[in-house]
Amino acid sequence: MLTYITRRLAFVPVSLLLVSFAAFVILRITGDPVQIYLDINSTPEQEALLRGQLHLDEPLPIQFAIFTWNVLHGDFGTSLQFSGPALTLVLQRLGPTLQLVSLGLVLAVVLGVLAGIACAIRRDRVTDFVLSSAALAGQSMPSFWLGILLIQFFALRLGWLPTSGTGSVLHLILPGITLSLFLMPNFVLLTRTSVLETIGEQYVVTARSKGLSGARVLFKHVLPNAINPVLSFLGLQIGRLVGGSIITETIFAWPGIGRLMIGSIFQRDVPVVIAAVFIISFAIIVANLLVDIVQSLVDPRIRLG
């Protein structure tokens, strides 16, 4: 078990180097940094000075090495729109984003998996038809319109919840629901398929032939096996989660990393954008690692194989 985790951990620096490279490329295709950092009235002397400071006169591989070195030390440069280091700004927004993402993900996985199980054990009955159809329609739902509909109903019409912003637990509810409904349909459909496939396995017949109760067969023999494809899928959904949270934060003016990043893109605040991309990538790597570890805990074939 420990060797498995160590082996997986060894890949983290490699992944980070790749992200660093991608960030560097994006930074360079965004345009001449000097033009971005200085305003239109800058003098050629100022430009030359900055060019030297940013090592732009070095060859590209050296520039990349310097960039990576700085990134490793948490130095992404100074924000152009706010004062202070870009990384600090991004890390300040990490808390709200994690709140939103964890609420959305937990709701989506728990409710989605439960609904998927319900569909599978009530296959081709009304429950299955209603939930599966809703999930299929949900896959076609643009998340931003979903959020806007929720605002109209719960905030504007009923007045139960605030439309947007932050300040209380109530502010988290609508964004959390929006994000979870965006992710949920895939979990419903995947769990349904996975449970139906597992129910047909020979070892389920064995378990029934031993005289175990239906509930015990379902919870002890079917679900732990059916959950593994769902966990693999969870790893793949992390990308969608990032996209979904960027949109959700924008709709609800939630002060997270995604909204900071979109705002910084419009302000051409490149250091903040790069720092945000880096933190998001780091979070994705950690999340994938966690998924792998959980998966290996569930399935001895991965752990020992």
Add this chain to the structure above:
Amino acid sequence: MRRPLFDKRLKMTLGGGIVVAAILMAIFAPLLSPFDPNQQDLLQRLKPPAWSAGAAAGHWLGTDNFGRDLWSRIAFGSRISILVGVSAMLLAGVLGTLLGMVAGYKGGRIEQVIMRFADAQLAFPDFLLAILIVAAIGGSALNLILVLGVSGWMIYARVTFGLTRSLRERPYVEAAVSHGAWDWYIIRRHIFPQLVPVLTVVSTLQVAQMILAETALSFLGLGIPPPAPSWGNMLAEGRDRLFVAPWIANLSGLAIIIVVWGINMLGNGLREHLDPRSGDL
């Protein structure tokens, strides 16, 4: 055995009908629209649709903040969504299919390079990548097509790779190889035709994904710049007027979900039709 309420024929008819209607709407948008979609009429601002009190004559779906006719904007908006969705799908499809076939056919180091690259890009959020590239090169229909195409090729590569590798082992392909047939001839003659059914299904479903991505980018202000009538732009504008004119956001949202749902239905129906096993699920 109970027949599912949504069987494949109903799915294909319903989905196909919506898709055909959307394509006709895009083609005949100028004929369907009573107004120029960008023509402002500040005296007719924020008029509700015909079924609400205070509607303005002629604007049966109402008007937006600048008095532009919503029906005309939705009709013209279908052009952008369908153009970007289909073209991005084609770009991703051509790229991914070619790379997947080459990887599956050649194997070895070429396979390693292509497929590891696909895996690496799959691990990175495609939407975030699209945001960053659009932010760098700017939003336009062409740029959106390029960005979405480049960030979506991996699924085609995965599917094509697996199938090509198994087809490569078939006796008739090995016979063709041993007869010294050219690689491209074999791929065109023996491999690609077998991929067509699967690619049809994947491509259909991908158009829906591409349209959702395009509208999402537009919603964030990273799509085709205003005043172009794109459904995502319209939703973003409507979001700022939710109190006074909720119909702006809701009508454009409705347009998106109907088209995307139709495409998904068509894709699912096609999948059940072309691969009967999946119909059991």
Add this chain to the structure above:
Amino acid sequence: MAPLLSVRDLHTRFHTKRGVATAVDHVSFDLAAGEFLGIVGESGSGKSVTALSLLRLIASPPGEIVGGEVSFAGQNLLALSEGALRHIRGNDIAMIFQEPMTSLNPIYTVGDQIMESLIQHLRLSRRAARDRAIELLDQVGITSPAQRVQEYPHQLSGGMRQRVMIAMAISCNPQILIADEPTTALDVTIQAQILDQLRALQQELGLAVILITHDLGVIAEFVSRVLVMYAGRVVEESPVAPLFAQPLHPYAQGLLQSIPQIDRDMERLESIDGVVPSPFDMPPGCAFAPRCRQVMDACRVAPPDLRAAGPDRRAACLRLNEPADTAR
């Protein structure tokens, strides 16, 4: 003496997209305590579905047990509540299956899976169940059982997994063990070991065993009485020696003509013309009529019932009453 298990008119069918398929068509037989009974037939003859139907283990949908009676210890298993039936499954009647690769749950140790029955039926503590599981593994011939007990199925060979299945099946001292093609998926040498093991346990524990197989060699060597199944029906029932000496049903005769190649699977019989009829398209009369060389017009009217033909023998053929030499 009353039989231990008595099956009457068992009828199981499957509802599929192509229509309704009758897999088991009014099958009746008895099993005495301590008896070693074989059921032989080609794939699709309904022998496995018969076995699964006895304990109502058919997946439903698409399967459905339409009717019949399975009497055991004064109860009809087909009419019992699910809860009452659970006390019999694994406790009084246990099963082992064809595919040892897939019939063990991959995510639990073999010990856990054996202990599960012990805890369920005998109410043992975990510690006692564990000790008993080690004993059982030892009893079915697994070496270093104390270590094997904590291994996962994928760490064991196919033969060992089938031994684990047997250990699991005998764990609660059942009276009946149903073995559904237990050696089909195994190597020939392992097959013999497993079957020897089964016979040893059968004699040691006084088990009644129903062995389902398509291998006539296995039938000849291990069982004392045979049911021959064809297209969902029992066509002949006989002690093993008379069957091999003089088969009564034309299908059984065809089967035995393929015997010279004793090690060959009889999944397809070349000594009988034609193929098994589709379960969706059964002939109205005797299901074997289209392939039978001795067919008469009366055979195509209604399926013949089993009738007595000598001591402990029954066969479902209209030519039974004719002199033996013309029936040949």
